[in-house]
Amino acid sequence: MQSRWIASFYAAYFAFVGLYSPFLGPYLKLKGHTLELIALALGLMQVMRIFGPFLWGWVADHSANRVVWIRLGSIGGLAFAALAFAGVNQSLWLVVMLIILNFFISGLVPLSDSHAMDSCGGSAGQYGRMRLFGSLGFIASVVLFGQYAQHFGLYSYPLWAVATLVLAVTAAWNFREPVHHHVDPEGQGGQGAPSWPQLLRHMLGPRRMQLFWLGGFFMIFAHGVFYAFLSLYLLKFSYGESSIGLLWGFGVLCEVGFFALQSHVFHRLKLVNWLCISFAACAVRFWLVALYPELWWVVAFSQSLHCLTFAAHHTACVAWLRHELPRKLWVRGQALYATIAYGLGGTAGTFAGRWVWSSISPQWAFGMAGCAGFVALLIGLHLRQLMYKSI
Secondary structure, eight states: OOOHHHHHHHHHHHHHHHHHHHHHHHHHHTTTOOHHHHHHHHHHHHHHHHHHHHHHHHHHHHHHHHHHHHHHHHHHHHHHHHHHHTTTOOOOHHHHHHHHHHHTTTTHHHHHHHHHHHHTTTTTHHHHHHHHHHHHHHHHHHHHHHHHHHHHHHHHHHHHHHHHHHHHHHHHHHHHOTTOOOOOOHHHHHHHHHHHHHHHHHHSSHHHHHHHHHHHHHHHHHHHHHHHHHHHHHHHOOOOOHHHHHHHHHHHHHHHHHHHHHHHHHGOHHHHHHHOOOOOHHHHHHHHHHHHHTTHHHHHHHHHIIIIIIHHHHHHHHHHHHHHSOGGGGHHHHHHHIIIIIIIIIHHHHHHHHHHHHHHHHHHHHHHHHHHHHHHHHHHHHHHHHHHTTT
């Protein structure tokens, strides 16, 4: 039963993300806000991931109770989303409310990933089967709302967004800590609170960990451009809201397929090889979007690569941290990944993409994302060489 609630939480949370990333920009544009404010609003999800996840992870480790903080983050997200949309026409109010909203939800993915992995005993296959419901939630929201907006407009967007967070709160309220999850007062195992020297030694000391963090930074740097600007980019090339929703949904449908099958294929390659494959797919994906945006079938193919650039990459990263770090650092390992990759990398990608969009062209913004994927691939190949030498 617990796995069903975790799956439901993933579905609801990523349904919200499916509304936030593709449609918040067009909705704010409809409300008369500038491109600068839209870029800031979309970038806040990444900005809050710079420090939010690690703070939430630190608190969860010290309280030895992730579930309480998942619930709190969900409730805070719901409350401040409602407040943000209530004052959507006031720029300062909107930005402040979105800052607080994104702070509350910034730790939900690393905390829920750690909770899900712990609940299924570290099985990548079982984790994938729960996590795929997040992808299904994303698909449902982008396709259904895309179709709705095509016919009735974007005006009811806030109601859809708030409804998904109500469902997330409901699911989180039914979470229970795994029976084997306990406090280790000596900090030698379980979820004890290690010292800062231990954190630095395990997370930042080894060369393989340094390369892992760096590869994650450039990977999500590329996706910072994608999440913030793909919808606006496609609108510029005369795609309708329905088509945009279908393209987003198709990409995540491919992600669902990978999550469903990963228990059969993931073990066939080493984690570092999956990282390299996902980095290569990232470079190809965004160069295609930059070069051929007017060809819908090329854009559709680029979206199909989401199964590698997100699903394979995300599972490889979750499994990598679980393999490389001691148990007492699993939560903060996931949190630090969210901070470095999604926080620093995603924020840098969003704002660099905004500058390139205005200063050069929108296509060059996605070209820059492709280059970031190529840099990540070079780092991944170096990491692979290092790992094979150590065997």
